[in-house]
Amino acid sequence: AQSVAQPEDQVNVAEGNPLTVKCTYSVSGNPYLFWYVQYPNRGLQFLLKYITGDNLVKGSYGFEAEFNKSQTSFHLKKPSALVSDSALYFCAVRADTGANSKLTFGKGITLSVRP
């Protein structure tokens, strides 16, 4: 069974500092990895994904994520956090094993950026 671990419930950073939101995964076969963000009272918005190729993926709003196969990780990063980045962040994984492959989400991490 595939799974996603987001080990922290909350990440707190000061505005202007770099941020990292952690994600590790377990899947049979090669992974497709996704990050979504959810602002208060909104749906999930797609940020970025890794399918194949370059391990460093760039996405929306200045976010990027690095795929590390040996550590089975896909941490989300941003060089300089903004207060407006405060939201709930979900990592998700799907195996490249066919049309019925499911997308499994982590429980989400709350990012709080203080002014």
Add this chain to the structure above:
Amino acid sequence: ETGVTQTPRHLVMGMTNKKSLKCEQHLGHNAMYWYKQSAKKPLELMFVYNFKEQTENNSVPSRFSPECPNSSHLFLHLHTLQPEDSALYLCASSHPGGGSGNTIYFGEGSWLTVV
């Protein structure tokens, strides 16, 4: 604007009522999904439709009845719900084929409160 529109955004219903949630996608996708998001719980996949055919029912109680008349529209019919069904219901769409790394795009959600 995500390309996936959900109505109503908020719904309060009694346990004996019958109501429906509506979802429409303008992205040219052929797969549609219903997810349930409850406080302090992981995102739960409820139903999947591919080309109007239901391909997954994740052991959802029969008081939730989905309908997909075409690839652009998805409904969730609700009847005799319980207070624990109160949650954010998210509709999503994608190109079909989980193994191809297709991105799932979400609507803004419908907040349901059962009283």
